[in-house]
Amino acid sequence: MTPPIANQIRRLRFEHGEMTQSDLAERIGMTRQTIAAIEAGKYSPSLEAAFRISRVFEVGVEDVFQWAG
């Protein structure tokens, strides 16, 4: 079941110099496959990972993830 959480990671990556999934994964200590799963909405990250991602893009968590239920 797909979690009802939308995310803007793909857009944010491209707005930050076309950052690759691998680059983002390396910066937050995850695998590229996990970033791909989060981006595709197949996996909801922990609160810690969500904060790590938002800090990479220098935005708030709510600018990266939105409840879409």
Place this chain on the structure above:
Amino acid sequence: MSFREKSAWITLVTVLVCFGAYYGAVLSGAVSRGFATVHLLAICVAALVGLQIVLHAVAARLSPREAQAPRDEREALIQARSHTVGYYVLMVMVLLLALPVHFGHPPGDLLNFALLDVVVATLAVSGAQIVMFRRGL
């Protein structure tokens, strides 16, 4: 494909091959019961360990950074959930051991049934990991 998913595939395939050969030989009657079966089992286990070491070394060489990195949170969750699946499969299989006991199979056969429980549970763990890696959580 991540290193952990490759590892799950390696486990699934090597267990299928090695114990498939073992149970194929036992069921076809190619080996006599007793010590011949134990020798064949020892060979199959040695082959399994050897294959796993070689294939994991190859997989680690293809993606050395992933192989050395600790599991991230999704991989840890997949590992935990797959072991839960394996636990329930093992419980059911152990309870089913009552059947061969009821039908009066000799102790040697019971050992093979017990080993089959472990093999099936291992396959269930690897299979569950592959499904979760492929389809998400």
